[in-house]
Amino acid sequence: MKCVICKTGDLQSQTVSVNLERQGALLVVQNVPARVCDSCGERYFEDDVAQQLLDTTQHTLQPGVSLDIRQYQKVA
Numbered sequence: 001m002k003c004v005i006c007k008t009g010d011l012q013s014q015t016v017s018v019n020l021e022r023q024g025a026l027l028v029v030q031n032v033p034a035r036v037c038d039s040c041g042e043r044y045f046e047d048d049v050a051q052q053l054l055d056t057t058q059h060t061l062q063p064g065v066s067l068d069i070r071q072y073q074k075v076a
């Protein structure tokens with residue numbers, strides 16, 4: 001599968017760290033499965049992965065929390 005951004009790179013499956021910012025707080029999720037372009041570095045996430053990152057952000061970043069680091073956990 002070719003990258004849609006640079007149109008030359010190939011997408012490699014790997015795990016990445018994702019930084020999510022919300023209202024000044026930062027959530028870092030590690031070991032997130034993604035496909036990464038080996039040319040420009042663009043990252044692609046499956047819909048269910050992107051949705052879970054969103055859910056994790058909402059559940060994790062409560063008032064008073066400024067930084068949290070989580071491991072990605074696939075929903076059963």
Ligand SMILES: [Zn+2]
Pocket residue numbers: 003004005006007008009037038039040041042
């Ligand atoms: Zn690319």
